[in-house]
Every structure is written in structure tokens, then in C-alpha cells.
Amino acid sequence: MVAASKFFQKIKNTVIILKFLIENQSKFRRILLGSGLTCAAALFLYKLCLKYAKNFPKSEPNKKTKSNPTLDKQFFHELNYLRRIMFPHLFSKQSFLLFIHTLTLICRTFLSIYVAKLEGLLVRNIVQKNFLMFAKKLIQWLLIAVPATTCNSLIRYLECKLDLELKTQLVNRSHKFYFDKQVYYKIALKQSDECQVDQNLTEDIDRLTNLFVHLYSSLTKPLLDIILITATLIGLAKSKNVNYVVPSLMALVVIVLTGLLIRKISPKFGKMAADVAKQKGYLRFLYGRIQTNSEEIAFYAGEKTESNLINKNYKLLKKKQELVHNNKFWYIIVEQFLLKYVWSAAGLSMISMPLLLSEKYSPKTNLQAEDEAAEISQRTEEFTMAKNLLSSGADAVERVMTSYKELTELSGYTRRVYEMFKLFETESKNSEQPIEIKSGLESNKLPKGIESGIVSESDTQNSIIVEDISVVTPNGEVIVPSLSIKIEHGMNLLITGPNGCGKSSLFRILSGLWPLKKGLIQRPKLKDMFYVPQRPYLAIGTLRDQIIYPDRRDDMLQKGIADADLMNIMEIVNLTSVVTREGGLDAVSDWKDVLSGGEKQRLGLSRIFYHRPKFAFLDECTSAISIDVEGKIYHTAINDYKITLLTIAHRYTLWQYHNYILLFDGIGKWRFDELNNNLDNRLNLKQEKDNLEKILLTVPTSKERLQELCNILGEGSIALE
Numbered sequence: 029m030v031a032a033s034k035f036f037q038k039i040k041n042t043v044i045i046l047k048f049l050i051e052n053q054s055k056f057r058r059i060l061l062g063s064g065l066t067c068a069a070a071l072f073l074y075k076l077c078l079k080y081a082k083n084f085p086k087s088e089p090n091k092k093t094k095s096n097p098t099l100d101k102q103f104f105h106e107l108n109y110l111r112r113i114m115f116p117h118l119f120s121k122q123s124f125l126l127f128i129h130t131l132t133l134i135c136r137t138f139l140s141i142y143v144a145k146l147e148g149l150l151v152r153n154i155v156q157k158n159f160l161m162f163a164k165k166l167i168q169w170l171l172i173a174v175p176a177t178t179c180n181s182l183i184r185y186l187e188c189k190l191d192l193e194l195k196t197q198l199v200n201r202s203h204k205f206y207f208d209k210q211v212y213y214k215i216a217l218k219q220s221d222e223c224q225v226d227q228n229l230t231e232d233i234d235r236l237t238n239l240f241v242h243l244y245s246s247l248t249k250p251l252l253d254i255i256l257i258t259a260t261l262i263g264l265a266k267s268k269n270v271n272y273v274v275p276s277l278m279a280l281v282v283i284v285l286t287g288l289l290i291r292k293i294s295p296k297f298g299k300m301a302a303d304v305a306k307q308k309g310y311l312r313f314l315y316g317r318i319q320t321n322s323e324e325i326a327f328y329a330g331e332k333t334e335s336n337l338i339n340k341n342y343k344l345l346k347k348k349q350e351l352v353h354n355n356k357f358w359y360i361i362v363e364q365f366l367l368k369y370v371w372s373a374a375g376l377s378m379i380s381m382p383l384l385l386s387e388k389y390s391p392k393t394n395l396q397a398e399d400e401a402a403e404i405s406q407r408t409e410e411f412t413m414a415k416n417l418l419s420s421g422a423d424a425v426e427r428v429m430t431s432y433k434e435l436t437e438l439s440g441y442t443r444r445v446y447e448m449f450k451l452f453e454t455e456s457k458n459s460e461q462p463i464e465i466k467s468g469l470e471s472n473k474l475p476k477g478i479e480s481g482i483v484s485e486s487d488t489q490n491s492i493i494v495e496d497i498s499v500v501t502p503n504g505e506v507i508v509p510s511l512s513i514k515i516e517h518g519m520n521l522l523i524t525g526p527n528g529c530g531k532s533s534l535f536r537i538l539s540g541l542w543p544l545k546k547g548l549i550q551r552p553k554l555k556d557m558f559y560v561p562q563r564p565y566l567a568i569g570t571l572r573d574q575i576i577y578p579d580r581r582d583d584m585l586q587k588g589i590a591d592a593d594l595m596n597i598m599e600i601v602n603l604t605s606v607v608t609r610e611g612g613l614d615a616v617s618d619w620k621d622v623l624s625g626g627e628k629q630r631l632g633l634s635r636i637f638y639h640r641p642k643f644a645f646l647d648e649c650t651s652a653i654s655i656d657v658e659g660k661i662y663h664t665a666i667n668d669y670k671i672t673l674l675t676i677a678h679r680y681t682l683w684q685y686h687n688y689i690l691l692f693d694g695i696g697k698w699r700f701d702e703l704n705n706n707l708d709n710r711l712n713l714k715q716e717k718d719n720l721e722k723i724l725l726t727v728p729t730s731k732e733r734l735q736e737l738c739n740i741l742g743e744g745s746i747a748l749e
């Protein structure tokens with residue numbers, strides 16, 4: 029109680045001193061004193077908040093070496109990179125929309141000033157009881173509402189339109205990169221939680237353009253408002269011969285100090301936004317995996333493991349989002365205190381100052397009652413107008429300041445989208461394009477100075493020539509150091525060897541999916557080579573689309589192929605019953621789920637009869653097909669369609685359709701032999717080898733059992749000696 033009374037006594041004394049000081053100073057000194065006190069209070073507040081800012085909940089420390097997205101040089105560089113995509117040139121549609129948007133924003137500002145003036149006149153006429161003028165101004169007020177509301181709606185419409193246009197620009201450019209030179213595949217190879225292209229392509233681009241357009245409006249219009257309103261207020265003060273320098277300085281000091289403070293205490297919203305987006309992307313990736321592998325997971329009853337993983341990651345996302353909300357909670361308290369209350373106090377002081385302190389507005393003793401009424405109404409008009417203008421100005425400055433939060437958020441999305449484009453660019457640059465040749469290329473004529481391997485392709489090439497190539501995985505692991513083979517058209521090649529010896533990798537290199545690190549490949553163009561994997565990809569669309577993939581119906585018609593031809597193909601692969609069952613070639617279904625494993629493989633094989641390539645790479649694509657249908661397909665492909673088959677297979681039943689064999693030993697060596705002459709003999713030897721392998725594999729367990737029996741019987745054994 030004693031302390032409280034002492035505190036109030038101190039305040040009372042300070043007020044008395046201040047009152048004394050104010051009353052005994054000239055008006056100019058009073059103004060100086062007022063602004064000095066304001067500055068001191070602002071500085072005090074600044075220091076207080078800085079102290080508080082030290083205890084501000086900070087975001088988690090960044091474990092990675094990568095810099096956090098903030099408003100630095102890097103951010104402006106990244107934004108400029110994206111700006112060049114969003115606004116391709118000065119006279120683009122996007123620039124035009126931005127121009128119109130800016131014009132509308134300018135119009136809106138002029139309208140605001142006009143409305144503030146009109147409101148002042150309305151109040152003046154009320155105070156003067158001038159009904160006629162009041163009614164006239166009221167009609168003017170209603171009339172101006174028409175362009176004002178149109179302007180407001182137009183601003184929002186143009187914002188949405190611009191947002192959509194900018195998004196389209198970014199999406200188009202990213203699709204161009206993504207699908208060019210099979211960048212999507214190269215990115216999938218390095219798929220990690222660092223690289224979330226699907227999240228980048230959908231949510232991040234969306235948020236980026238939203239924030240960009242929103243920030244443009246909430247920065248341009250307020251800045252324009254500030255300039256025009258300040259000019260109008262100064263003009264008003266000048267016309268009334270009122271001191272405007274001190275209030276302006278006061279406003280400047282308050283704005284700068286609060287601005288600095290807000291910047292200082294602002295948490296790293298940019299990094300937080302990027303973290304949340306990344307975590308969302310990862311969660312999305314996990315959900316996607318469950319959908320893709322639902323059957324396998326269901327067979328294993330792996331729900332618990334999967335749900336644990338998802339729950340764990342959801343908790344992480346929740347934690348990251350909570351961090352943002354907690355930071356926003358504290359930040360908004362300080363922001364609102366500074367921008368709403370401190371500013372209002374400063375604004376009220378600024379407006380009242382001319383009225384309270386100016387000589388012009390001091391009460392005059394010798395005025396007539398009528399003159400006094402006129403002066404009061406004029407004062408009211410000016411006060412109302414100044415108050416309106418000032419509050420619009422304060423709103424504008426507040427919007428600029430609160431944009432800081434969004435600006436840091438924008439930096440987060442800018443970083444993510446920029447990094448996605450850079451990744452696309454890098455992968456696209458790293459893709460080696462085959463050299464197109466008209467006649468054969470010999471290794472002794474290879475261009476000098478090229479360290480990687482060379483792939484050459486031509487329309488007339490009727491063979492696949494592989495000269496001293498290395499089979500190297502994208503991780504740089506050498507599987508086969510040197511391989512040289514020549515496959516002429518008509519030489520059906522069987523490729524075999526243990527798991528992981530590089531069979532499929534050879535196909536990947538021949539198809540250009542993996543880069544060739546060493547050696548020379550001469551091959552036909554990709555359209556003359558067709559790959560059929562063990563699990564064929566089934567596209568979204570009709571049954572017809574599955575057979576002709578990746579062609580579309582238009583391409584099919586252009587090639588002069590009719591549905592009847594497709595039905596013939598279905599006959600070869602024994603799928604006519606499926607066409608009938610599913611309701612014809614136009615039937616649409618989720619083919620991945622409605623077809624059996626064997627049906628999917630047969631559908632995958634039907635594509636070689638549609639595309640009729642020179643060479644077909646068949647990668648264990650008949651493992652689920654019955655032997656008779658497999659035979660029919662191979663027979664038709666080789667004899668009727670003259671397709672040269674390169675088959676990876678472990679099944680002996682397929683040997684008979686091939687005349688050459690490439691055998692990998694699994695430790696980097698290989699053998700290339702003719703199969704025709706000694707096929708039966710070779711098959712017999714192979715079977716004998718397999719049988720012996722089976723027997724020898726059981727030897728250790730047989731020995732153990734024999735030893736046990738000897739122990740029980742108390743006898744010895746010659747086999748154990």
C-alpha cells in the first residue's frame with residue numbers, strides 16, 4: 029500500500045511538473061517539448077520491447093548448413109528469377125494486368141481522399157445546420173460510392189486474375205522443364221524428403237503467387253496512400269498556416285521506431301513457412317505411398333507400421349505448425365500494441381496539436397456569435413477531414429508494417445519454388461542428348477575431349493552396337509566395367525544372370541534413362557525401341573488407351589490404326605474376353621486394380637504389337653503369363669511382326685525363342701554366345717547344373733543329421749571321415 033501510494037505520488041508530481049512546464053512555455057517550445065517527450069517514450073518502449081524480444085520464442089535451430097529464407101540479397105535474387113518467369117516481358121498479359129491493377133489502386137487512393145474531404149464537408153454542414161448543402165453533399169456521397177465500390181471489387185478481381193496468370197506462368201514453365209529430357213525420372217531417382225516436387229508444383233507455387241499478389245496490393249496501395257495523404261495533410265496545414273513540421277517529424281519518428289522494433293522482434297516466419305511446407309510435402313508423399321502399395325501393405329497387414337510412421341510425421345507437422353502459431357500469438361500482441369495503440373495516441377496528438385496550440389484556433393474574445401459558429405463549423409470540418417485522412421494514412425502504414433510477416437513467409441515459398449526450378453534446370457542440363465548420325469560412327473572417330481560415353485542414334489540404324497561401355501548406377505557403382513556386344517536386327521537375345529548383376533541396368537542405359545559414363549552405343553531412335561517392364565504402367569483412361577500408350581486416340585487414327593486392329597492384338601495376347609468383360613475398348617476403369625497380374629502383363633505386351641518397334645526390351649514381363657500364351661506372343665512377335673526381342677528371363681521356357689545369350693556372372697564379367705546350335709544340349713546342361721546346385725545346398729544339413737544319427741546309433745560313417 030505504501031509503495032503504491034508512493035508510486036501515485038511520483039506520477040502526480042511528474043504531471044504537475046509537466047503542466048508547469050507546458051503552461052510556462054511559448055507555443056513553439058510546447059511543441060518541441062511534446063515531440064521530445066514522444067520520442068523519449070518511443071525510445072523507452074523500443075528498449076523495453078528489445079528486452080522482451082530476447083525472450084521471444086525462437087524457431088528450432090537449423091541443423092542444415094543451408095541458409096534460412098529471410099529478406100536478404102539472396103531472397104531478392106530468387107524473387108527476381110521467379111519474376112522473370114511470371115512477367116516474361118514488358119508487354120505481356122501479366123504486365124498489362126499488373127498495370128491495370130496499379131491504376132485501379134491509384135484511383136482508389138484518390139477516391140479515399142475525396143471521400144475524406146466530403147465527409148468533412150458533411151459534418152460542417154451538420155454543425156452549420158445547412159440542410160440544403162448537407163443534402164447535396166449526401167447525394168454526392170452516394171454517387172461517389174458507385175465508382176468507389178466498383179474500384180474495390182475490381183481490385184479484388186484483378187488480384188485473383190493476376191494470381192491465376194502468374195501461377196499459370198510458373199506452372200507452364202515448371203511442366204516444360206519437368207517433362208523435358210525425362211527430368212521427372214531423374215528427379216524420381218534421387219527422391220528424398222529434401223526433394224518434394226509434387227508439393228512444390230501444387231501448394232508451394234499456389235501460396236507463392238497468392239502471397240506475391242496480395243503483398244503487391246498491400247504494399248503498393250498503402251505506399252501510394254501514404255504519399256498522397258501526407259501531401260494532402262501538409263497542403264491542408266499550409267493553407268491554414270499551421271505548423272506541420274513537428275507533427276510530421278513526430279509521425280516519422282514513431283513510424284521508424286515501431287518499424288525497427290517490429291523487424292527486430294519478428295520471428296523467422298520465412299523459415300517456419302518453408303519447414304511447414306516441407307513437412308506437409310513429406311506427409312503427402314507418405315499417404316501417396318500407401319495408396320500405391322495398398323495391396324502389398326494389406327497382405328502383410330502392415331497397417332500398424334504405416335500408421336506409426338504417418339502419426340509420427342503428423343506429430344512433427346503439428347509441432348511445426350504450433351511453433352508458427354505460438355510465435356504469431358506473441359508477435360501479434362506486440363504488433364497490435366505498437367501499430368494500433370501507440371500510433372493512435374501519436375495520431376491524436378498530431379491532429380489535436382494544431383487545434384490546441386495554433387494561434388489561428390485560439391479563442392477570440394471579440395468575435396460575433398455568428399462568426400464564432402462559422403469558425404467552429406470550419407474547425408470541425410478540418411478536424412474531421414484531418415482525422416479521416418490520418419486514420420487512412422495510419423491504416424496504410426499499418427498495412428505496410430504487417431506485411432513484413434507475409435514478406436518473410438513469401439521468402440520461404442520463394443526459396444522452395446526457386447530451388448525446384450534450379451533442380452529442374454540442373455537435371456535438364458545434365459541430360460546428355462544422343463548424337464544424331466546418318467551413317468555409322470566408329471570409336472576411333474569419336475569426338476575428342478569428351479569424357480563421358482557417347483550415344484548415337486539414327487533412323488536407318490538396324491542394329492544395337494555396344495562398344496566397351498561401363499554399366500554404372502546413378503550412385504556411381506560400377507556393375508559391369510566393360511561390355512561390348514552387337515545385336516543385329518533378327519538376333520533375338522536372351523539376357524540372364526543372377527539378381528542385381530545389371531540386366532535391367534543395361535536396358536536403362538540403352539534407353540537413355542541412365543547416363544552412359546564410358547564407351548559408345550549406336551542404336552536406332554527411341555521410337556524404334558520399346559521397353560516392357562515386369563509391372564507395366566497402366567495409364568488413366570480407356571482400355572484402348574492402355575494398348576496404345578503412350579499414344580492417344582488421335583495419334584492412333586493418324587497412324588491409320590482402327591479398333592479392329594486393336595482387337596486383333598487383343599486376340600494375340602488372349603485378352604478378348606477382358607475387352608468383352610469390361611465393356612469394350614472405350615471402357616474406363618482403374619486398370620491397376622481391376623486386372624490380374626497376368627492380364628496386366630499381357631496388356632503391357634500388347635503395346636509392342638501396336639507400336640511395332642524394331643527392337644523390344646522385355647524385362648521379365650511374362651513371369652505371370654501361362655507358358656502357352658507366352659509362346660504364342662513370342663512366336664507372333666518374332667515371325668509375324670519381325671520384332672527383335674531382347675529378353676531378360678530366368679525361365680528356361682523362353683530360351684527356345686532366342687538365338688543368342690548374354691550371360692552375366694554377377695561379378696562384372698559376361699559371356700555372349702550363340703544359342704541356336706546347342707540349345708538342347710545347353711538346356712540339359714543347365715538343368716543338370718541346377719539339380720547339382722540344389723543337392724549341394726542341402727549337404728551341410730545332411731551332414732549334421734548324419735552326425736546326429738551316428739551319435740544315436742554309436743556308429744561311425746565313411747561320409748564323415
Ligand SMILES: Nc1ncnc2c1ncn2[C@@H]1O[C@H](COP(=O)(O)OP(=O)(O)OP(=O)(O)O)[C@@H](O)[C@H]1O
Nearest residue numbers: 217501502503507526527528529530531532533534
Ligand atoms: N535407381 C538406382 N539407383 C542406384 N542403384 C540402382 C538403381 N537401380 C538399380 N540399382 C542397382 O544396380 C544394380 C543392378 O540392378 P538391376 O536392376 O540392373 O539388376 P538386375 O540384374 O535386373 O536384377 P534382377 O534380376 O533382380 O531384376 C543393383 O545392385 C541395384 O541395387
